[in-house]
Amino acid sequence: MLFPVTTSIFAAVLALVYVVLAGWVMAGRTTKHTLEGDGGDPELQKRVRAHGNFGEYVPLALIVIGLYEGGGGSHGLVLALLWALLIGRLLHPVGLFARPNTVPMFACRGGGMLLTLLSIAVGAVALIVAHA
Secondary structure, eight states: OOOOHHHHHHHHHHHHHHHHHHHHHHHHHHHOOOOOOOTTOOOHHHHHHHHHHHHHHHHHHHHHHEEEEEEEEOOOHHHEEEHHHHHHHHHHHHHHSTTSSSSSIIIIIIIIHHHHHHHHHHHHHHHHHHHH
């Protein structure tokens, strides 16, 4: 098994995005005087969900893609999956804050989730096919 160098670089970048999202939530809680949760504030709810959603999907995606890369998978596919994941995770919070029922909301939020789920699903199928 090879060390998944490309996945590790993207993992570092995604970790920094996670830290920024965490800081964004903390800043919102400080501003709203809310020590935990979202205090019922719609904007803070969106920040918390953007952060939580990131934490729910990114680890699994990195594990699947990293295992595929470490097993000698196609470098081109690894890069495509990682770029899709990164772009998807950057688009998602933008979509959360777009005006409801607008093209930017659907394109960014929906597109972000689609890219994220595709990176997991395609990575999983590639991993199964490569090692079946």
